[in-house]
Structures are given as C-alpha cells and as structure tokens.
Amino acid sequence: MKVGVLALQGDVREHLFALNECEVNAIPVRRAAEIASIDALVIPGGESTTIAHLAQTFDIFDPIQERIQNGMPTYGSCAGMILLADRVLDATQGQKTFGGLDITVRRNAFGRQVDSFELDLNMEGLHEMMRAVFIRAPWVEQVGSGVEILASVFPSENVSHAVAVRQGALLATSFHPELTSDNRIHRYFIEEVCKEISKFG
Amino acid sequence: MSEVKGTGRVKRGMAEMLKGGVIMDVVNAEQAKIAEDAGAVAVMALERVPADIRAEGGVSRMSDPDMIEKIKATVSIPVMAKARIGHFTEARVLESLGVDYIDESEVLTPADYANHIDKWDFTVPFVCGATNLGEALRRINEGAAMIRSKGEAGTGDVSNAVTHMRKIGGEIRRLSSMREDELYLAAKEMQAPYELVKEVAQSGKLPVVLFTAGGIATPADAAMMMHLGADGVFIGSGIFKSGDPARRAAACVKATTFFDDAKVIADASRGLGDAMVGINVADIPVPHRLAERGW
Numbered sequence: 001m002k003v004g005v006l007a008l009q010g011d012v013r014e015h016l017f018a019l020n021e022c023e024v025n026a027i028p029v030r031r032a033a034e035i036a037s038i039d040a041l042v043i044p045g046g047e048s049t050t051i052a053h054l055a056q057t058f059d060i061f062d063p064i065q066e067r068i069q070n071g072m073p074t075y076g077s078c079a080g081m082i083l084l085a086d087r088v089l090d091a092t093q094g095q096k097t098f099g100g101l102d103i104t105v106r107r108n109a110f111g112r113q114v115d116s117f118e119l120d121l122n123m124e125g126l127h128e129m130m131r132a133v134f135i136r137a138p139w140v141e142q143v144g145s146g147v148e149i150l151a152s153v154f155p156s157e158n159v160s161h162a163v164a165v166r167q168g169a170l171l172a173t174s175f176h177p178e179l180t181s182d183n184r185i186h187r188y189f190i191e192e193v194c195k196e197i198s199k200f201g
Numbered sequence: 202m203s204e205v206k207g208t209g210r211v212k213r214g215m216a217e218m219l220k221g222g223v224i225m226d227v228v229n230a231e232q233a234k235i236a237e238d239a240g241a242v243a244v245m246a247l248e249r250v251p252a253d254i255r256a257e258g259g260v261s262r263m264s265d266p267d268m269i270e271k272i273k274a275t276v277s278i279p280v281m282a283k284a285r286i287g288h289f290t291e292a293r294v295l296e297s298l299g300v301d302y303i304d305e306s307e308v309l310t311p312a313d314y315a316n317h318i319d320k321w322d323f324t325v326p327f328v329c330g331a332t333n334l335g336e337a338l339r340r341i342n343e344g345a346a347m348i349r350s351k352g353e354a355g356t357g358d359v360s361n362a363v364t365h366m367r368k369i370g371g372e373i374r375r376l377s378s379m380r381e382d383e384l385y386l387a388a389k390e391m392q393a394p395y396e397l398v399k400e401v402a403q404s405g406k407l408p409v410v411l412f413t414a415g416g417i418a419t420p421a422d423a424a425m426m427m428h429l430g431a432d433g434v435f436i437g438s439g440i441f442k443s444g445d446p447a448r449r450a451a452a453c454v455k456a457t458t459f460f461d462d463a464k465v466i467a468d469a470s471r472g473l474g475d476a477m478v479g480i481n482v483a484d485i486p487v488p489h490r491l492a493e494r495g496w
Contacts, residue, residue: 008458009221009242011214030458045218046242047278053240054458057451078218092237092277107277113301114324116211117204134204135214136279136301155202179214 001194004029004038006064008054010046010079014178018186032063040073040194043080043098045135045176048107051079052096061096068100073169073194075186081172082107082138089141101170102144109139109161121175123164123185124150125192130182132163132175139174140165169197207324212346215302215326216410219243219279219347219433223423223454224412226250226437229268230275232446239450243279243301245435246272251308251355251491252438252477260310263291269298281328286495287313289322296325302347303327305340307494308354308437317495320344330414332365332492334372335391338401341409342394348407350431351492352415355438357479359422361492362415366429369411376402415492418443418476420456420469427460444474 005015007028019026019042026042029035041064043051055061068074068084076084083097085105110116113136120129132151139161143149151164151173163174164185171193177185205211222242227233233244248264249257263284273280279301284291286305291312295303305318307330320327321344330351331337337348350369352362376387379402388398400408413426414435423434434457436450443449452469459465487493 007221011217011220013220014217046220047218047222049237049278050222050240050242050454054454057240057455058459090277112299113215113279113326114296114299115206116215117206118208118211119202119204133210133214135211135218153202153204176214179210179217 001025001039002027002037003040003042003190004034005042005044006030006051009050010044011176011178012044015042015044015077018178018183019190021183022187022190024190030058030060032060035060035063035067038072040189041067041075042189043074043076043083045078045080045178048079048082049092049095051083056096061098065098068098068170071169071197073189073197074100075171075189075193077173077176077178078135078137081105081174084170084172101165101167101172102147103140103165103172104142105138106141107138108136109141110134110137112136119153121151121153121163124148125188126184130177130184131180132177133179134163134175137163137174139163166193169193209346212326213409215279216328216347219412220410221458222433223450223457224281224433224435225440225450226435227272227441230271232441233272233276233280235447236440236450237276237278239447240454241278241450242433243281244272244276245281245283245304245437246300247283250438250441252357252442253355254308255355255480262309263288263295266294266298269295269300273299283309284318285309286311287316287318289318292318292323292327296323300325305329305345307351307491311494317343328412330492330495331369333368333391334376334401335393336495337369337407337411338391338393338397341397341407345409347410347412349412349414349435351495352413352417353482353485354415354491356416356482356485357418357439357442357477358482359416359418359425361482362413362417362426363429365415365492366413366426366431369407370430373401373405373407377405416482418479420452420466423453424456424460424466427457433457439477442477449473449476
C-alpha cells in the first residue's frame, strides 16, 4: 500500500514521518500522476485557503476530488479536515473544498493563535488519553447521519464540539497528531480505515 | 476543559503549518486581500514596507492598532505584525490585539541595543531574524518559535538572503560532523547555549521552522531560497513595490511550492511586469544595513 501526503503546503514532513513510523510506504504528492498512483491520501495541516488555491492552480483539485468520491481512504488534520468537509463556515469567499465528509466545519472556531492549546483527549477506540494539539483549529458544528464522532471537547457544561470524525473511508481531526510522537491516529488510519476499505473495494 | 495555551508545541507548531508557504508584507486591508487571494499563508501587517522605510528614513515603529484590526477583519489567514527589537511593550500591545505571530524585527528601529524581548513570557509566538546559527540559537534560547534568515530587507537584492541561509545551513552541517566532545568549544565560539548546540548537532536541523527573508523579489528568488533549505519565504517590498502585485504574488506562491520544477517557475515568471527597482546591498553603507541590527 502506498500513502500520499498532499504536498502543496503545510506540515507535510511531520505526516510523512508519522506514516513511516507506522511502517507504511509514504510519499509526498503534488502532481496528477502521483495522485493517480497512491492507495490512500493524507491532507496535512496548513492553510486551507492556500492548499485549495494551489490545487486548483495546478489542476489537481478535480482528480483528488474524484478519487475521494470513488472511495480512496483519506485522512485530514486541521486544514485537511476543512478540505474534506462538505460545508464550511467562516470560509473566505468562494473557498472550495474536496468534500466527501457530510459535516459542517467552522474555520478557526477556537479563535486565533493566542487561543491555540493542547489538552488530553479521550478518543474512541484508544485505551489511553492522547495529547492533542489544536492550532487555530476548526471544530465540527454539525454531522450527517452516516458520520461517527470519535472525539469531542467540552469547553463548558452542556457544550461540546466534535474534533475527530469518521465516515467510511474518510477520517478527520481538528488537531495535529503529527506534531506529537503519538502516532496512534495514523496507525488507526492505516490499520482500520485503509484495511477495511481495501478488503471490500 | 483542562487546556494549556502558549506551550512551546503550540507556538512552534503554528510555524510548522506555514511551511512551504509565502508570507507577504502588507500595509492595508486591500493589499491583505490581494495577498490572501494569491495564496499567501499569512500576512505581515506593517506601516511601511522596508523599501519605503529605507527611502524615507526616520524612526520606524509598531503599526497603528486600527490598521492591524482592519487587516484582521478582512482576511482569514494568520496576521503577523512587527515589534521593535527589545520593545516588550509594543509586543504586549500586539498580543492584546490578537495577532497570530510577532516579528521582533530589525526592519524597525531597535528599542534596546542590548536585550531582545523575553519571548517565553508571552502566549503569542515570535519569529526573529538571524544571520548565522549562533544568532538563531540565541533567539530560540529567548523563546523564539520560528527563525527567518535576515537577508537585507527593502533592497530586492537576494544576495544577503543567500549568504545568511548558506551560513546557517553550513554551520548546522559542521556541527553534525563534530565529535561530541568538540561541541563545548563550538557552543563557546558561536556564543550559543550548549544544550541547543547539542540538539542541532544530533538532529541536523534547527529545533524550529526556518524561513528566509530580505531581498526576495522574483519567483526564481523564492524557489532558490527553498533549494537552500528554507521552509518557506517572507516577501516584503518585493510584491507591492512591483508593477503587478496580484500576479507577482500568485507567481511567487507557485514557485515556492514547485521550487524543484524549473518549468513551473518559468511559467510563473512570464509577463509579471516590472519587478521592484531594487538597490545593490554593496551600495548601502554598512551603518545603514538592517541585518546588522540584533545581536
């Protein structure tokens, strides 16, 4: 199995490192031929506006969207989550996303950089808490019926925001597991999300 | 929620998200919008671009909070702003305005000729300039979460950016090849903390993201700097002092991403109109060189 990390802008190197730690063949991808050659995709953290802009400029927006629609397992962290969301709040005018995840995401929902934070997070399927790093992070404001919420944060009583979701072959987190040495999310993506898909499809 | 803000990981991590991108100097909301539409990963809000600071002279200071607020309200990408070297109160003001990164910058007139800002004391992260590895590690020791090579701002002459990037890269490679018992002397010689010197020697890279700045004016300039090991590029006067800023901005963004593809850079370089006029660094008397500021 070959996993591509979309290498237009953002923390590509950290995702490649995490994937390599999971003993999977991971390569940076930024050309149509490279995107056609991979079995799964990771969309890194970065600026969602810049990544979308570059994908359109270099004519890989449609090929990526098509592959996602055809069931290619894809994981997005932070900007990657925004790019996988069907609906985005507080987007720039005309901001496009690949879509596929039936969720509504709010950009920079937790605030600006001075509000960025880390905390211990309970994640569905993981036995121990994980240290999650949120940087100008989005949250999931609304999910469609087929979307499973894997983790949420609770800013105050009776308020919760989903920060990790999965819908079939698509996985997204508001936070950046690639910035810590904990690669359980990458492992989950490789071992659960990708394996299940290749078995059936 | 037991969250912790302003940790080293959160501050350095923010810079990781900017990698492979272009950060553009802007002086008003209209320019900020042009930069965002062109694919900039962040904008640097300042009153005058370095070329004008150089031309007009006088003391150069932090920008008007109203201008920064307007830019923040106009774009959704991160907004950075500059404080004078050592001016911790300007930095407090910028932090209170909610800027996403502070550049403690030699482009402004220094406020303290001995001390830089104690950057650990802030929630907002800082980027600082450096001309060599020792200077970079001293800034990191003071809490900088990102480094940019200084170059010579406001010139459109890329030669000093090249000198500084090569210098930092060369010194990192030299440390990596040393025996462990030689690192004490290396730390003494580069006037940098031993612990950071040892960390660089072992990892073969800076512990924070390294951008480049100062004199980058064309897509080919940006791409060359990426080849020399920059994680991304600051473009100051190079965009809004050129003939067609929107086009040049988009072209520099493309060239930074595809820095290893000469065809893409060639296409990006076509029909951009006039580049900023520029000044040869060699023609600037040494006392007027901005890169000399900071210690």
